[in-house]
Amino acid sequence: MAKHKTPLLDQLETGPWPSFVSDIKRQAEFRKANQDKIDYQIPVDVCEDLLGVLELSFVHRRTHWKHGGIVGVFGYGGGVIGRYCDQPEMFPGVAHFHTLRVNQPGGKFYTTEYLRQLCDLWDFRGSGITNMHGSTGDIIFLGTQTDQLEEIFYELTHTLNQDLGGSGSNLRTPSDCIGQARCEWSCYDTQALCYDLTQEYQDELHRPAFPYKFKFKFDGCPNCCVASIARADISFVGTWKDDIRIDQEAVAAYVGGEFPPNGGAHAGRDWGPFDIRKEVIDLCPTECMRYEDGKLEINTPECTRCMHCINVMPRALRVGDDRGCSLLVGAKAPILDGAQMSTLLVPFIKVEEPYDEIKEVIENIWDWWMEEGKNRERLGELMKRQGMQKLLEVTGIKADARHVQEPRTNPYIFWKEEEVEGGFDRDINEFRKYHQR
């Protein structure tokens, strides 16, 4: 029988979706049965107390968690998030219930052996409850006590060759798509760049000195599988400069119904025969494609790399050969001022070791934001407050037509005196020759 009655939580299990309540109940049973004879280092009934405190918060309509704390591992200012229950006598199992963020492997794929090791460690020294993965991408361990933190950290770093991720006013755990390891569309090696920058900026990841959080996310192509453009302070989106490579025979095979479009996705319903005009040509956002006399043509200067045609006909169309990435900056979720997408800063940059050009952009941005950013101000908010012009100035990047959404979008460009020939002084008599008072 369950330790606490949870009628309100039980109701959540009746919905159509998989329920976290059922999951936690199952974990509570698993711990109680302890078939593997694990020498639990935190109370065996942690999961039951977790359900109990949640039920109580539903009854009271207020939280019973205290948020944050000084807990952490020695030398690190992030990776551990303190959580305490304000009813420790009623729910001793969750008196401390700290969260650990574990830096996920690149592209989030790993061996089952590695997963087992992580889970064994967490069953032994924590609640066994995980979140695979948190929004930043980390492997999240939910619920352990203060005296376990250093032990877990030691095991992670010494046995599993694994580090904690970022939290607080840090560089957050950099996160990437599966990249060239498994995807032919990836325009650069996302995992190599993600790993290199993670190593290079260890100090920024673990020792908080930023005004607020800062996120890097790496997408190998404009499909943006890790949604870098919507949530990273610097989004690295793969792109190419030259033409999309076209295999005309494969195009004909798609048109002839030989290959299923979209790699066979959406096959659960009969959509009728593939219509290249309706499904590809007419959907091109810049209308840069033409299909005539059985030949597909793309006007590259007009192409915005939306990826739609490549997604529909992957065997016929491939990303170009001259590849690199675009850097976009300033995306954020809607805490202040509404959600914001990234803004293009560097239209194209080659992604080549040792990535010095990329690091120069990053460090110039940090110098500006660390000095000018207000407490809890994201880069995107600073950009709005001080302007795109200031961002270009601090990064030493020249204004480019690609920074503008459309002509005359932004009339607020301020010239500085040194940028104007002859400065701001003028000969008024010369001026009056042509203009009446």
Add this chain to the structure above:
Amino acid sequence: MDQAEANEKIVEALQKKKGKTKFYFNDLAKILDMKPRVAKKLINKMVEDQILEYWSSGSTSLYGLKGAGKQAAADGEE
């Protein structure tokens, strides 16, 4: 500025502030009158030497003198 001078300046300034025990990184950099990236080295050394300690809400990090404030008492690792 050497480490000893930085330690003295920060401890003195933080002890003077009444009713507040947690501070943003930029508050500390201002006390040292240094650019943040330079101040970071000195401030981190103070954490390493256990003069300062981190406090984190999960989304934001603050710094305080070690042991100062109610949170420290609550986190007394009972």
